[in-house]
Amino acid sequence: MNAITLIAILACTYLVVFAQSTVNFVRVWLGAQIDLLPALIVYAALSGNPLLTTLIAVFGGLWFDSLSLNPLGVSIGPLMIMGMVLLHFRELVLREQMSAQFIFGLAAGAAVPVMVVLVLLTLGKQPLLGWGSLWQWAVMSVGCGMATPVVFRVFDLIEHWLSYQPLPETTFNHNREMKRGRH
């Protein structure tokens, strides 16, 4: 992954946070806004590198908190923990399988908000919680799970466009050509 790809993925993170603040129809229809940052962390941890994971956790978390009533920095920790756990097990994961991407997106979408709310409660804040929060949690988890394979396709495409591709190698090689007969 080169620097341009990394910047492009960070720019997408920026747009995703902005969209979560301005696009309201999901919230009106389903009663909850879907958080896509866990999906981005899953991609960064499974297909990227520790640097990308850290950058998405830090910048994504900072940007998210800056548009929210969350204390600044609250979202960074849970995103980072999720990313590091996935990085730890990335060799054991079939990361190209759509089902694996969905499951990890679902798990991240479920775990990150819970961790953020726990941090908020620890800090003495009063987030708006109730039985309806369970529905919101389910919507966020499933939404994130469904978005994760899409994130993988889009970012793989971005990486394909912005990275040097290996030249296709043919089995035929002029230098090694065996010519039979008299020459």
Place this chain on the structure above:
Amino acid sequence: MFKRAHYVAMAAVLILVLLLLSLPDQTAARVKLAVSAVFLPLFGLSQSTQTATGKVADMTLPKGVLINQMEQLRRENETMRLLQMQFDAVKLENDRLRQMIQMKPQTTWKPRMAKVIGRDPANWWRTVQIDVGSAEGVQVNLPVMTSQGLVGRIHAVGEHRALVVLIGAPECRVAAVVDKSRENGVVGPSGTAAVLDPNLVELSYLTRSSKLEPGQAVYTSGLGGIFPAGILIGSIVDTQTVEHGLYVEARVKLAVNVNQLEEVWVLLPPAKP
């Protein structure tokens, strides 16, 4: 397996988070505004796009519809002028009577229109961003409303942007009074229902003897000093006794649909003489 680089990254992020969370409130608010300033170009772009789309939609409206709308607005304008004249006369009388009994004159707020440019991306808060800030005279704790009723109060202010905490959030409790019965209470989040229906709030701390009926209007009482008295909050949906009959709580349907806020009015304090 975990490499040294992973531990270094984790430690660096942990230190950053602890630093950010331990910042004093004012510094944290400033840092937050500085960080969120990166979204200003996108907010601007989004607003320009909406304005352009609106203009295109206006251009495609048939002339007949426009003439009808204009006629309707002209009639409304005339009615408003008559009401304004009556209001001015009543205000003059009120001021004169207040002066006679040596009462402080009532504060006249200066409304400033603002557009809603964003919402809280987190599901556990209820806030919106508006496109006016300290440069336009907006300060923390100013009331925000629409022509239908109360919306909330200003929580944080940037130069050209402000964060509004909506009514029904735990950070925006409002002293309220019920129409006719003049029962006083406090409007706050409506328990579990509030999470899924942001237009439902709870009016609590009502006395056991209070006689409330569904449909009764609830207004701001002016107690607490943030919200001026007489702004419509909503209407009562139902009531129930709580704490073994010690006091009464009422669910209130907000007059404003907070899910569909587009434009709001910030009530600026009157200029000091």
